[in-house]
Amino acid sequence: MDVQPDLAGVSFAAKLAGFGDRPAIRTKDQSVSYSELARRVEDTTRTFGPGRRLIALEAENSLPSLVVYMAALSSGNPLLILPTGGGTATETLVAAYDPDVVVRASDGEAVLDVRREETRHELHPELALLLSTSGSTGSPKLVRLSGDSVQANALAIAQYLHLRPSDAAATTLPLSYCYGMSVVNSHLLVGASLALTDLSVVDPCFWELVRTEKVTSFAAVPYTFDLLDRVGFEHMDIPSLRYITQAGGRLDPDRVRSYAELGRRQGWDLFVMYGQTEATARMAYLPPDLAAEYPHAIGVAVPGGSFRLEPVPGLDAGELVYSGPNVMLGYAERPEDLALGRVITELQTGDLASCGSNGLYEIVGRRSRFVKIVGLRVDLGQVERLLADLGLTTAATGSDDAVVAAVEGNHDLALVAKTLAQDLGLPRSAVQLHSVDSVPRLANGKPDYPAVLALATQNNDGGCGTVTGPEPVAHPADVRTIFAEVLEQEDIADTDTFVSLGGDSLSYVAASVRLEFALGYIPKGWHLMPVCELAPAPHHPQSPAAATTGESAGQPGGRTSRTSRGWYRRMLVPMETGIVLRAVAIIFIVSTHIGFFHWEGTAHVLIAVAGYNFARFQLTGTRRARLRRQLRSIARIIAPSVVVIGFAFAVTDTYAWANVFLLNPLLGPEGWTDYSRFWFIEILVHILLGLAALLAIPAADRAQRRWPWAFALALIAVDLPLLFDLVDTRYPGQGPVLWLFGLGWAAAASRTLWQQAAVTAIALLTIPESFDDQYRSATILAGFLILLWLPTLSVPRGLHRLTALLASASLYIYVTHWLVYPLVDPAQKGMAVIASLAAGTLYWAAATRSMGLAEKWLRRRQIAQLKIRAGTSLHV
Structure with a gap:
C-alpha cells in the first residue's frame, strides 16, 4: 500500500533549514549547523526511495544515527527504534516486524541494509514512530506513535522548560530511550543545540565538554544522581547550567529536596518529570520553585494535557488517567497492527495517584503492583x-x-x-x-x-538466607567478579565504577587484562564506566572473535582481513600505552642497575606515567571520598615498600632509618649515594601525600575541577625553578621530578589537539634540559611523547599477559630487586635480571593478596558493627 510520505511527517524535523547557520549538533570533532543538518537529512531521505517503507534504526548517540532519525521523521517513513548495541533484543524485533530497511552504525557511518525496494506492510498514514514499551525492551509489543504526537510532546516540553535557541543540551541518555529522544526533539524544535556524546557523567571528559560547549542542561534518571554524588557534582562550578531534568523512575524525595536546594544556591533549576513511552515521553512536570516544598509530587500536566482520577474498587486512591495530543495511537504486537489507526484517546497509566489542594498530583502506588x-x-x-x-x-x-x-x-x-x-x-x-x-x-x-x-x-532459602543474586561466579564475562577479585570487594552495585571502588594504577592492569578477555575488547575510559555499562561485545571490531575471523566494517566475511590484516590481528594485540611503558621500563631499570645493559631514563618515564594515572584514577568523587581513595592508594605503596626496606635495613649495612620511613630525600646525605636507591618510591610518596593534602583544601579542589588541564600546568610551573637551578633544593641526585609528574597529569587532562600540542611544546622545551646526558633526556622525551600521543601500542600476542604481569608488579620489582640480584652469581647478569623480575612478581602476588585480605577483614568488621546497630534500631 503506497501512501504519500508526508502524511505522517513530523513538522519540526522537516523545518530544520529554517534556523539557518545556527549550531545544531556539536560533537567532539565538529559542529554542524541547522542548514548543514537539513542538507544531510535531505540526502538521507533520498536514499530511502520514493515509496513509504518501514525503517528500523539501531539508534546511537552519534551524528549518523541522529540524521537517519530526523530523515525518517521528516519524510513520513515509519521508524522502528532498535535497542543500542544490537544483540538478541534487536534480532527479536527485526524478526517479528520484518522491516524494509535496517540501519546500523559502522565505523562512524550509518549503513543501510535495504531488504526490499517496496514495503510488504500496510502502514497507517499517521504512523511515525515505533518504540519498545517501558520495561519491555526487545519484546514484540511496541508503542505506535503518530507524527502529531511527537510534535505535540516536543512543543509541550519546550514550553514548560522555556527552551530557547541559546540552549545547549548534553545527550546523557540514549537516543533509543524515549526520554533521551524527547531531549533531542524538544531542542531541535526551537533551534537550540545538542552536545552529542555518549560519555558518562563520571567521566571528566563529560564535564570538560559541558564547560567547553557551555551546556545549559542535561537529563538524568535516578541512578544518575548516584553518579553525580560520586563525582562531587555539588562542588562543581558550571556557570552555563540552567536546569537539570529528572525522569525514568521515582527519585527519593530527600534527594529531590537536596538537589532542588543545591540548584537554588548555584543558580539552576531541577525539573522533576513524569511520563511513559505511551505518552511520547512526558505527561507531568513539577515546577522547580515547588520541588523543595513538595518533593513527593509529580506536579501538573504538561501544556495541552490533563489528568483525571478514575476510582478503583477497594482502594482509596484512584488510577491516574491522562489525556492529550501526545497519547499513542495504540500498541502493536504483530506486523498487521501497523495498519491500525487510533484505538485509544486517553491513557490509563496504571499508577495510583492523589491530587492535593494545591493542584499537584502525587503517585502513591501502582495498580498492577x-x-x-x-x-x-x-x-x-x-x-x-x-x-x-x-x-x-x-x-x-x-x-x-x-x-x-x-x-x-x-x-x-x-x-x-x-x-x-x-x-x-x-x-x-x-x-x-x-x-x-x-x-x-x-x-x-x-x-x-x-x-x-x-x-x-x-534461591530456595526460605526467604532469609544470604544467597546473593546474581551471585558472582568465576565466569570471564562477569564484570562484578573481575572487580570483586581484583579489588578485594564484596558488594558491587550497577552504578559502581573501577575508580569509585578504589581502583588505582596498581590494580588497573590486572583488571584491564581480565576485562579484555571477558568483553572481547577494552572500552575507552572503562575505568570510569558504571558496571551496568560494561557488557561483552563478541562482534566488536577489536574482540578476539573479530580478530580471528577477520571481520571488518564494509568487508563482509572479512576476506581482506584474512590476508593482509588478519596476520596482523592474529600476531599483535593492542595494549594501553601506560601498561606497556611500565613493563618495558622496569626491565630497563633492573637491567641497568645490574649491568646487563645500560639505558637510563626509564624511571623518569614512570614518574610521568604515575602523573598520568593519578589524573585518571584519583580525581573523581567528592572531596572526602577522593581523599580516602588517595590515602588508600598511598598506603598500598608504602606498606609493601616499608616491609622490604625495613628488612634490608635489618640484614644489611647499606640503608638507614631515613630509608625505612621514606625520608632519605629530606634527612639523608645530599647527592646520589647508596641511600638514594629507593628515591623513586620516596619521591612518589611525597608527591602523592602533598597532592592529597593540597586537594583536600576546598579552594584547590574547586580550582582543579574547574580547570583540570590548567591545574596540571601550574604543577609543572611550580617545579621549573628547581629544574633550572633557580632555587636550591635537597632533591636527590636524580633532580626534581614533580614537573614530570605534572606533565603526565597534563597529558591525561588534554582533551583537544591544541592542548596536546601545547603539552608537547612544554616537553620539548623542558625535557632536553633536564639532564646533561642527552641519551637519558631523549629516552624520557620519547617515552613521554608516546604516552601523550599513542593511546595503545601493539604487543606480540604471546607477550600480552607477560607484559601485563610485569606492569602490575613493576613497583614491587623495583623495591625488591636491590636485595635479589646480589644473591645471584655476578657473572650471570641475565639470570640476575630474570630472578629479580620473578621475585618481585611473586612478592606482588603475595603482598596484594595480603593487603586485600586485610582490607576485606576491616570492611567485614565495619559491616558487623553496622548490622549490630541496625538490629538494635529494629528491635527498638
Whole structure:
C-alpha cells in the first residue's frame, strides 16, 4: 500500500533549514549547523526511495544515527527504534516486524541494509514512530506513535522548560530511550543545540565538554544522581547550567529536596518529570520553585494535557488517567497492527495517584503492583517504602503466595523479614527477602521485577538466607567478579565504577587484562564506566572473535582481513600505552642497575606515567571520598615498600632509618649515594601525600575541577625553578621530578589537539634540559611523547599477559630487586635480571593478596558493627 510520505511527517524535523547557520549538533570533532543538518537529512531521505517503507534504526548517540532519525521523521517513513548495541533484543524485533530497511552504525557511518525496494506492510498514514514499551525492551509489543504526537510532546516540553535557541543540551541518555529522544526533539524544535556524546557523567571528559560547549542542561534518571554524588557534582562550578531534568523512575524525595536546594544556591533549576513511552515521553512536570516544598509530587500536566482520577474498587486512591495530543495511537504486537489507526484517546497509566489542594498530583502506588496474600491486598510500593525506612535499597514484587524482595548488601534478613511481616500483617512465611549485590535493573535503570521474582525459585532459602543474586561466579564475562577479585570487594552495585571502588594504577592492569578477555575488547575510559555499562561485545571490531575471523566494517566475511590484516590481528594485540611503558621500563631499570645493559631514563618515564594515572584514577568523587581513595592508594605503596626496606635495613649495612620511613630525600646525605636507591618510591610518596593534602583544601579542589588541564600546568610551573637551578633544593641526585609528574597529569587532562600540542611544546622545551646526558633526556622525551600521543601500542600476542604481569608488579620489582640480584652469581647478569623480575612478581602476588585480605577483614568488621546497630534500631 503506497501512501504519500508526508502524511505522517513530523513538522519540526522537516523545518530544520529554517534556523539557518545556527549550531545544531556539536560533537567532539565538529559542529554542524541547522542548514548543514537539513542538507544531510535531505540526502538521507533520498536514499530511502520514493515509496513509504518501514525503517528500523539501531539508534546511537552519534551524528549518523541522529540524521537517519530526523530523515525518517521528516519524510513520513515509519521508524522502528532498535535497542543500542544490537544483540538478541534487536534480532527479536527485526524478526517479528520484518522491516524494509535496517540501519546500523559502522565505523562512524550509518549503513543501510535495504531488504526490499517496496514495503510488504500496510502502514497507517499517521504512523511515525515505533518504540519498545517501558520495561519491555526487545519484546514484540511496541508503542505506535503518530507524527502529531511527537510534535505535540516536543512543543509541550519546550514550553514548560522555556527552551530557547541559546540552549545547549548534553545527550546523557540514549537516543533509543524515549526520554533521551524527547531531549533531542524538544531542542531541535526551537533551534537550540545538542552536545552529542555518549560519555558518562563520571567521566571528566563529560564535564570538560559541558564547560567547553557551555551546556545549559542535561537529563538524568535516578541512578544518575548516584553518579553525580560520586563525582562531587555539588562542588562543581558550571556557570552555563540552567536546569537539570529528572525522569525514568521515582527519585527519593530527600534527594529531590537536596538537589532542588543545591540548584537554588548555584543558580539552576531541577525539573522533576513524569511520563511513559505511551505518552511520547512526558505527561507531568513539577515546577522547580515547588520541588523543595513538595518533593513527593509529580506536579501538573504538561501544556495541552490533563489528568483525571478514575476510582478503583477497594482502594482509596484512584488510577491516574491522562489525556492529550501526545497519547499513542495504540500498541502493536504483530506486523498487521501497523495498519491500525487510533484505538485509544486517553491513557490509563496504571499508577495510583492523589491530587492535593494545591493542584499537584502525587503517585502513591501502582495498580498492577498489588498482590493478594491470605485474603489481604498488599501494596508492593508500600513494601519498598517500609524497607527504605529501614535504610535498605530494595525492589519488591510478589505472587499470590508471597512477597519477594531483593535487598542490596549484607543485612540480617531474618530480622528484617520478621519486622516487615508484622508491619504488613502477613505470616512470616509469606515474606521472602533475598540478599543481592545490587537490585536487578533494566537497561533504562528501572528495577527488573521479573528478575526479582525469579529469585524466589533460584534461591530456595526460605526467604532469609544470604544467597546473593546474581551471585558472582568465576565466569570471564562477569564484570562484578573481575572487580570483586581484583579489588578485594564484596558488594558491587550497577552504578559502581573501577575508580569509585578504589581502583588505582596498581590494580588497573590486572583488571584491564581480565576485562579484555571477558568483553572481547577494552572500552575507552572503562575505568570510569558504571558496571551496568560494561557488557561483552563478541562482534566488536577489536574482540578476539573479530580478530580471528577477520571481520571488518564494509568487508563482509572479512576476506581482506584474512590476508593482509588478519596476520596482523592474529600476531599483535593492542595494549594501553601506560601498561606497556611500565613493563618495558622496569626491565630497563633492573637491567641497568645490574649491568646487563645500560639505558637510563626509564624511571623518569614512570614518574610521568604515575602523573598520568593519578589524573585518571584519583580525581573523581567528592572531596572526602577522593581523599580516602588517595590515602588508600598511598598506603598500598608504602606498606609493601616499608616491609622490604625495613628488612634490608635489618640484614644489611647499606640503608638507614631515613630509608625505612621514606625520608632519605629530606634527612639523608645530599647527592646520589647508596641511600638514594629507593628515591623513586620516596619521591612518589611525597608527591602523592602533598597532592592529597593540597586537594583536600576546598579552594584547590574547586580550582582543579574547574580547570583540570590548567591545574596540571601550574604543577609543572611550580617545579621549573628547581629544574633550572633557580632555587636550591635537597632533591636527590636524580633532580626534581614533580614537573614530570605534572606533565603526565597534563597529558591525561588534554582533551583537544591544541592542548596536546601545547603539552608537547612544554616537553620539548623542558625535557632536553633536564639532564646533561642527552641519551637519558631523549629516552624520557620519547617515552613521554608516546604516552601523550599513542593511546595503545601493539604487543606480540604471546607477550600480552607477560607484559601485563610485569606492569602490575613493576613497583614491587623495583623495591625488591636491590636485595635479589646480589644473591645471584655476578657473572650471570641475565639470570640476575630474570630472578629479580620473578621475585618481585611473586612478592606482588603475595603482598596484594595480603593487603586485600586485610582490607576485606576491616570492611567485614565495619559491616558487623553496622548490622549490630541496625538490629538494635529494629528491635527498638
